[in-house]
Amino acid sequence: MLDIVIEARKAAIVPGMEVRRILPFRLRRMVGPFIFMDHAGPVQIIPQQVSIMDVLPHPHIGLSTVSYLFDGQVTHRDSLGVKQIIRPGEVNWMTAGRGIAHSERFEDPATLAGGSLEMVQTWVALPEKEEEALPAFDNYQPEQLPVFTDTGIWMRLIAGNAYGLKNAVKTHSPLFYLHVVLEPGVRFGLPPQYPERGVYVAKGRVEIAGRIYTVGQMLVFTKNSDPIIMAKERTTLMLLGGEPLGERFIWWNFVSSRKERIEQAKADWKEGRILLPPTDNREFVPLPEDKSRPAASPPPQALS
Template structure:
């Protein structure tokens, strides 16, 4: 029924900002085009939120980032010139393409008052023919995203198509990304029509194939199977997947079908050839390890 179960591991985004990292994983690097998944929180932040929690300007190539918030607020700024507060239920979708930098900071009222924070950030690899597209950014309010609510199952289609609903979020390859809230004993069948599918348990406990799974586990479904998940407590699950794009290399924040392209991106960031975010260009995250060869690992 399941190809693999991945347990989240602790990772540091910066001083004082720890997240649960789900993808990539050594034994399963991607699910469809999804190449990265972090879960931050839930955590209650005291006022005033330390600047150590901010994610300073850093670069990306060859991917799209998807930021989705359950609780809290975050300010996005990028080198294209976009500046956007993201709130619960909204989607920030940034396509890095040939190269972009961005920052993510706590600001204004939320920094002063603190409060609950919980969010997910996913990356999807770009098809090889558009890896060098111009960088873009799109923001979608939660009211723009289709949802359904029936028989103890509430769901919102963040991106792609699932359950007869289509998100307005612009994507570059066949995929689905769904947020669902399940009442105890509610049942949910995974979306059909995709080669690779997975369920991330963000809260509570669910049963699949007679086994119980808990928060922090990614359940990657075996090809050709058609499982149904059953909530054994109130549960929050994220459903994701799509069509695979082939081998990818990843190093730090860079994704590419070419190892040489990642080396170029490293050199570009170290030399200052990737522009810093507009209105946030006074500090940045240095290239880890300097200009040393990366040994970028192939993902497939």
């Protein structure tokens, strides 16, 4: 029933910003099309720290980034000229395609006053035919995202199709992604129609087949299994998965089905061929020193 349990590892995105990194994992690089997952926070920010937590402009290819906040606020700027304040409960879906650069800065006065920040960011690999698509950015408001409630269950569909829920979030392959909150004692199952399915415990504890799993663990289930998840306390889960896309190479912030495309992306960023955000172009993250091949790359360093 359980294929693997992934323990989140600590990763430093920038000084002062430490996250739990779930994907990629050396024994399980992807779940469906999801190739990257970070859980940041909750972080208490004071004014003296906030500037060092900014994520400077950095590039992506071959993927979509998905930003979802539990708390706090982040300002997104990208090379398309988009400026978007990201707030809790929204879906912010940026498709890099052939190449995009973006930044994430913490400019919310409430956050500066000492509020908290908590967010989950994922990358969704693109099908081969979409890897060189034009870059795009879409923001979806909470009222565009269907919510289902039942006794002890609350869940919001972030993207895809599951439990009879659908929304207008544009995806490129069959997948599901949900934010679920369970009250103590509630039993819950997974959508059966997808071959690859994962459950990340963001808050609380769950019991499955007599074993307890807690914050920072992702549970990946085998195809055709029918696990029953029981909440041991009030629990927040992120459910994700879908149809696999085949092998992908990942290096830094680049994803591709072809190693040579990643080499090209490195050169493009180094030579300035991927444009910076027009309203945030005075600084950027330089290309890291390359000490490995894409198939055995260092973990991604960007928040999204």
